Structure formats: structure tokens, C-alpha cells
Amino acid sequence: MTVDRLTVEYPVIDMSRSFRREIMHNWFGSITMRGEGAHKYATVRALQNLSFELNDGDRLGLIGPNGAGKSTLLRTLAGVYTPTSGSVRVEGRISTMFTIGVGMEFDDSGYDNIKTCGLILGMSVDEIEAKRPDIVEFCGLGDYIHLPVRTYSSGMMVRLSFAIATAIEPDVLLIDEVIGAGDARFSQKAAERIETLMSKASVLVLASHASSTIKTFCNKGMFLLGGRSVFVGDVDEALEIYNQWVRQGDAA
Amino acid sequence: MSDKKSSISFGDDEPEVLIIVPENANQSALGAAFADLATSIANWKLWLRLSVIDIRNRYRRTVLGPFWNVLSMAILITTLGVLWSTIFQQPLRTHVPYFSAGYVTWILIVSVFNDHAQAFASNGAIIRAISMPFSIHIIRPIARNIMVFGHSLIVHVLVMLITQTPIMAYIPQPGELEPVQYGYDLVSILLFPAGLAILSLNFVWIGLILATICARYRDIAQVVVALLQVAFFATPIFWRRDVLAGNELADTILAKFNPFFHWVEVVRRPLLGEIPSSLTYAVTLGGIAIGFLVALVVYSRYRKRISYWV
Numbered sequence: 363m364t365v366d367r368l369t370v371e372y373p374v375i376d377m378s379r380s381f382r383r384e385i386m387h388n389w390f391g392s393i394t395m396r397g398e399g400a401h402k403y404a405t406v407r408a409l410q411n412l413s414f415e416l417n418d419g420d421r422l423g424l425i426g427p428n429g430a431g432k433s434t435l436l437r438t439l440a441g442v443y444t445p446t447s448g449s450v451r452v453e454g455r456i457s458t459m460f461t462i463g464v465g466m467e468f469d470d471s472g473y474d475n476i477k478t479c480g481l482i483l484g485m486s487v488d489e490i491e492a493k494r495p496d497i498v499e500f501c502g503l504g505d506y507i508h509l510p511v512r513t514y515s516s517g518m519m520v521r522l523s524f525a526i527a528t529a530i531e532p533d534v535l536l537i538d539e540v541i542g543a544g545d546a547r548f549s550q551k552a553a554e555r556i557e558t559l560m561s562k563a564s565v566l567v568l569a570s571h572a573s574s575t576i577k578t579f580c581n582k583g584m585f586l587l588g589g590r591s592v593f594v595g596d597v598d599e600a601l602e603i604y605n606q607w608v609r610q611g612d613a614a
Numbered sequence: 615m616s617d618k619k620s621s622i623s624f625g626d627d628e629p630e631v632l633i634i635v636p637e638n639a640n641q642s643a644l645g646a647a648f649a650d651l652a653t654s655i656a657n658w659k660l661w662l663r664l665s666v667i668d669i670r671n672r673y674r675r676t677v678l679g680p681f682w683n684v685l686s687m688a689i690l691i692t693t694l695g696v697l698w699s700t701i702f703q704q705p706l707r708t709h710v711p712y713f714s715a716g717y718v719t720w721i722l723i724v725s726v727f728n729d730h731a732q733a734f735a736s737n738g739a740i741i742r743a744i745s746m747p748f749s750i751h752i753i754r755p756i757a758r759n760i761m762v763f764g765h766s767l768i769v770h771v772l773v774m775l776i777t778q779t780p781i782m783a784y785i786p787q788p789g790e791l792e793p794v795q796y797g798y799d800l801v802s803i804l805l806f807p808a809g810l811a812i813l814s815l816n817f818v819w820i821g822l823i824l825a826t827i828c829a830r831y832r833d834i835a836q837v838v839v840a841l842l843q844v845a846f847f848a849t850p851i852f853w854r855r856d857v858l859a860g861n862e863l864a865d866t867i868l869a870k871f872n873p874f875f876h877w878v879e880v881v882r883r884p885l886l887g888e889i890p891s892s893l894t895y896a897v898t899l900g901g902i903a904i905g906f907l908v909a910l911v912v913y914s915r916y917r918k919r920i921s922y923w924v
Contacts, residue, residue, distance in 0.1 A: 372922045437921075441745035444918040456745065464743040467667050469674055478667065481660040482744060 363416040363439070363534060363565050367448035370409040370431075370438050370589075408434035410589045411448070416582075418563035421556065423570065423580030423597055425604045431589040432569035436460065436536045439567060454533025454564075457483055462540050463519050468512040472503060472522050475511055479526045493529045500555070501525040502548075516543045524548075528555050535559065537568045542575050553578050573601050647914030651822075654749040661750055665758035680765045687769045691717060695773075698852045707777045708795045709854075714773040715885040716851040718766040719813075719878050722759055724842050726817050729755035731835035733825035738924035748920055749913075752821040756814055770885060798887040806884035812898045813881055819905035822913045829923040830916070849874045873897065 374393075393406055408431045416422055424432040437443045438450060440458045465482045466475045476497050480490040498507050501521040503514075511519065520543045528535065535556070544552065556566055556579055568579050576583065576597060583600025585593040585607070593603050654661070673679040691714045699709035733751045734741065741748060775781065778796055828835045848868055850858075855875075858865040869875045876897040883890040 373919070437742065442742055442921050444921075458744055460743040461739060464739050467671065469671050470667065478663060481657075481663060482740070482746060484746070487659055 363453065364451045365412055365414050365439075365448075366451075368409055368412040368435075368438065368445050368450055369407065369447045370434055370443055371405045371407040371446040372434075372443065374404045374406060407446075408589050409438065412589075412591050413448075414584065414591065414594050416565045416567070418565065419560045420582055421560060421566040421568070421580040422582045422584055423568050423576035423600070424584050424586060425570070425573075425576060425600060426586035427571075430586040432586055433460070433538055434589075435586070436538050436567060436569055439534070440536050452534055455484070455530065456534045456536065457527045457530050457532035458536045459523050459527045459540060460536070460538045462516055462523065462543065463511065466511050466519070466523075469510050471509060472501075472507040472511055472514070473498070475522065476526055479523070480530070483527065483530050485530050489530075497522075497525045497529045500529075500551070502551075517545055517548070520544045521548055524552055524555075528552075528559060531559065531562065531564075533564050535564060535566045537566070539570055541568070541579075542570060542572055549575070549578055573605070576601060643914040643917070644910060647910050647917055650747040650913075650917065651749045651818075651910075654747040654753050657747075657750065661753045661757050664750075664754050665761060668754070668758045669761055680762070683762060683765050684768050687718065687721075687766045688772070691769055691773065694852065702853060702857070704854070711770070711773050711777050711796060711886060712854065712882075713852050714770045715882045716878055718763060718770055719881045719885070720846060720849075720851050721766065722763040722881075723813075723874065723877055724846070725759045725762065726756055727820070727824070727838060727842060729759065730817070730821035730824045731828045731838045733821060734829040734920055734924050735825075735832065735835070741921050741924050748825075748917065749818075749822065752818060752825055756817045756821070760810070760814065796887045802884045802887045802889060805889060806881070809880040809884050809890065812895075812902065813877055815902045816877060816898060816905065819902065819909035822909040826913055826916050826920065829920050845872075845874050848872070849878065851878060873901065876901075 393404055412435070414422075424435060426432055434443060436458075437460070438445060439452060440456055440460075441452070465479050467478055470478065473494075476494055477487070477490050480493075481487070485493075501507070501518075501524070503518055503521060506514065506518065507522075511522070514522070520540055524537075524541065524544070527537075541549075541552065560566065566579065568576070570576050580597045583593070583595065583597040583604075584591055585600050585604050587607070592607075593600050669680060673682060676682060678685065691710070694717075695710035695713045696706065698704075698713060699706050702709070730752065733755060734748060737751045740746075741751075774796065824834075824838065828838070849872055850869060855865070855869050858868060870893070876894045879890050879894045880898045883894075
């Protein structure tokens with residue numbers, strides 16, 4: 363996975379017209395006015411000139427305050443958002459886990475949803491049938507797997523989503539925040555599964571505010587601030603810098 | 615301008631915007647749009663499953679399930695069919711089947727259009743979470759509504775059985791019994807699935823344009839709803855085209871140049887054992903050819919932005 367001078371700027375429709383043409387520098391992405399006259403619109407530059415490279419086995423943790431661009435980066439890597447400039451090259455099968463329960467039919471049982479979500483993520487029917495027992499076993503929901511998903515707690519939904527998202531054996535696994543909703547035992551199980559996946563040559567990118575989550579899953583860290591990368595490198599170092607930044611804010 | 619930077623340095627500042635446009639940007643966007651559509655259509659297992667789930671969810675925990683649709687349609691067609699054949703002084707035996715064939719087709723068209731207007735807007739969560747071809751959200755409502763149409767068709771079959779077979783003789787009515795009007799032959803039976811396929815293909819290109827525009831301009835969805843209501847009355851569905859005979863202008867506007875008329879006709883005529891006119895085929899098939907070109911241009915141009923709009 364190669365990311366080269368990536369900038370993502372997205373138009374904001376329906377914003378109030380009270381913005382003046384200005385660029386705000388803070389730890390959110392900057393808001394810019396583009397266009398002239400009646401075609402004036404605001405854009406948020408969520409990511410600025412980001413470059414990095416991930417190779418097989420890399421597990422990158424994205425850290426940074428709210429609005430730093432973590433989710434935008436994940437969505438751009440997933441191909442949902444298109445870069446305004448720069449390029450993203452991702453090789454292989456992508457699996458995503460961004461929002462709890464997306465693609466799930468809440469009235470269907472977890473068992474049925476394995477098939478639905480599997481198809482949405484791009485698995486074939488045969489593949490899903492072959493992997494179903496494993497998915498059911500991994501998410502450890504017991505008989506709940508046959509109950510409608512609307513009866514699940516968010517932690518249970520995360521278990522199911524994670525089991526499906528990793529069962530497709532992706533080359534690139536992108537996870538946003540949500541994984542934090544799982545309990546400690548699940549986190550351990552999930553970390554083990556990611557370990558196995560990584561040994562089969564894949565890349566993980568995970569965004570979280572929680573240092574513990576990042577530490578459990580990642581070996582590399584990227585500290586994002588205002589859509590720019592402040593630090594990329596070893597996970598402990600990245601967390602150290604992030605914590606330093608947090609303390610600095612407290613002092614100010 | 616004072617620059618309120620946070621005390622942590624950001625690294626080098628970069629140029630305002632650096633836009634890299636690939637040399638064959640247009641070409642590749644068109645190719646991507648085409649691939650998007652082709653992948654969706656090929657992934658029939660997904661959209662078929664999602665459509666079945668949609669129908670199942672709609673009637674979940676009801677006793678009659680999709681037959682609620684059949685029942686309400688049956689009541690409506692009987693009541694209005696009899697009412698309108700009285701108002702327009704048309705024989706029951708021909709007008710009720712004419713109305714039922716036209717009405718079930720019309721409901722298919724209306725529901726698909728209404729669903730398409732919301733197609734991207736209402737699937738925002740999934741569009742922003744998973745990179746999958748957006749056109750799946752166009753094909754899914756078509757498949758779903760054709761399944762509903764299949765159920766409604768039961769009503770039409772019943773209407774045909776009652777009005778076109780000797781059963782009618784047992785129903786008391788004033789005056790003489792008119793001779794049976796409609797009868798099927800092999801051609802009309804084969805033309806029915808063909809007509810449905812032609813209509814569905816028209817739905818695809820209309821849906822691509824409609825859903826894209828409606829994702830950006832939410833007012834258009836409301837305009838569509840309003841227009842469709844008018845179109846129902848302005849299209850020969852519960853009244854016959856014959857009533858326009860003698861008024862060349864009205865016939866031109868309400869029938870000849872009315873795309874809704876031709877979309878209804880291409881399915882309605884075979885349902886009545888008749889063969890659609892060549893003008894109908896020209897409009898519907900020509901619509902597919904031109905419509906897909908326009909749709910691919912529009913869709914390829916704005917596809918990338920849809921995820922920002924929803």
C-alpha cells in the first residue's frame with residue numbers, strides 16, 4: 363500500500379453562508395471557501411499532503427484528536443473517498459469495519475447476516491458457506507447467532523462484524539474506532555486473529571483514541587493532526603508524542 | 615492574517631492545492647462507471663438477496679405477508695375498475711382488464727422511480743462504509759419492485775379469468791353480454807417478459823441519472839413525487855387513448871410524446887394479449903440506447919462525488 367502526497371478535500375453542502383474566505387489552522391482539517399459568486403462553497407481539507415508506505419505485516423494505528431482526519435484517511439484507503447490530489451495505491455482485497463452494523467439487516471438473525479454481509483464485502487456464496495462455521499465459532503455468540511441482530515448489544519455486533527470482516531482473509535483490513543466496543547476477552551481473540559492474518563501477508567490500518575487498543579493491535583503508529591501527519595513510525599513513540607500533545611493541551 | 619498554529623509543528627507547509635489530473639481522466643471515469651454497472655449486474659446473488667430481504671422485512675410479522683399487496687390491489691382494481699367503466703360508459707368486460715393491466719404496470723413504474731430518487735441518499739451509511747459499486751442501489755429497487763409486481767399480477771390474472779371466461783355469465787348484469795375481447799397467443803405471451811425486460815433496462819438508466827441528481831439536489835426527489843402524481847392522470851391508464859381521438863394535439867402530448875404511455879404500453883399490451891405498437895418499441899428501445907449513453911456520461915462524471923453528497 364502506497365500513499366503519495368494524498369490530499370482529500372470534500373465539499374460541504376448545506377453549510378451556513380456565514381463563512382468568510384479564510385483558512386483556519388487548528389487540529390481539525392481546514393475549512394476553505396472555493397468557487398466564486400453563486401457557486402461558492404465550503405470545503406474541508408481533511409487530509410493534507412500525506413505520504414506513507416505500508417508493507418505486508420504492517421499494522422498501522424492512527425491516533426489523533428477528533429477531526430484529525432483518521433476516518434477520512436480510512437475511507438480514502440477503502441476507496442470510498444477519492445483523493446483531490448495525490449494518489450493511493452492499494453493492492454489486494456480490502457475489508458472494512460467502519461460503523462457498527464452497516465450492511466446488516468437488523469430483523470435478520472446473525473446467522474443470515476453472515477451471508478448478506480459476506481456478499482456485500484465481496485465473498486462468493488460458496489466461500490461464505492465454507493467459512494460460516496468458523497465465523498459462528500469465532501464470534502462466540504452461542505445461540506444468539508440465531509436471534510435477530512436488533513437484539514444484540516453493540517459489543518456483540520462488533521464481534522459479528524469483525525468475524526465476518528476478517529473471514530474474507532483480506533490483504534488490507536481497515537478498522538475504525540468501533541473495535542473498542544468489544545470486551546477484553548474478545549480484544550485478545552481479535553488480536554490473535556489479526557496476528558494470524560498478518561502472518562499471511564496483510565496490512566492493517568486501525569484508528570482509535572484509545573492507546574490500549576492501538577497497543578494491542580498495532581506495531582506502527584501515525585499521529586494525525588489537522589489532516590497532516592505529525593509522526594509516523596514506531597507505535598510506542600507515536601503514542602508518546604500523542605500523549606505529550608494531550609498533556610500540552612491540558613497545561614495551556 | 616494571524617496564524618494561530620498549535621504549538622506542535624506541522625512539518626513543511628505545502629502548496630495551496632495540487633491537483634493531479636490523469637491524462638485520460640475522462641476515459642477512465644467512463645470506464646469506471648461502466649465497470650461499476652457491469653459488476654453490479656453480474657453480482658446478481660447480492661441484489662437478489664437484498665431484494666428478497668427488503669420484501670421480507672416489509673411484511674415481517676404480518677399474517678398475509680406480500681398478499682396484503684395482492685388484497686389491496688384487488689380491492690382497488692375492482693372498485694375503481696367498475697367505477698371508471700361506469701363513468702366512461704365502457705363495458706366492464708373490456709375496461710376492467712384494461713385498467714388492471716395498466717394499473718399494475720403503473721404501480722411498478724411509480725415505485726421504482728420513487729425508490730430511485732432515494733437510492734443513493736437513503737443508502738448513505740453503506741456507501742460511506744464499504745467500497746462497492748453504487749449501481750447495486752439502482753438494481754436492488756428494480757428487482758424488489760418486479761417481485762412486488764409479480765404478486766400484483768395475480769390480481770390481473772384473476773380479472774382476466776373472471777371477465778374473459780364464461781364465469782362472467784353467472785354475474786348478474788344489465789343488458790346483453792358483450793363478446794370476449796382479449797385472448798392470448800404465443801406471441802403476446804412471449805412479448806410480456808420481453809416488455810418487462812425492456813422496461814427494466816429503461817429503469818436502470820433513469821435510475822442512474824435520477825439517483826445521482828437526487829443525491830446532490832434533494833428537492834428533485836419531491837419534484838419527482840409530484841410529477842408522478844400528475845402523470846398518472848395525464849396518461850391513458852384508467853381512461854382509454856380512444857377518448858383523445860379527434861383531438862390531435864392532446865393525443866400527441868398525452869400519448870405519442872408521453873414516455874410514460876410507452877413504458878406502460880410495452881407491458882400492458884402483452885398482458886391483454888395484444889401487440890404493442892411499433893412506436894412504443896421505437897420509444898422504449900431507442901430510450902435504452904440514448905438513455906444509457908446519457909446516464910453513463912452523467913454517472914461517470916459525478917460518481918466520485920456521490921460519497922460526499924450522501
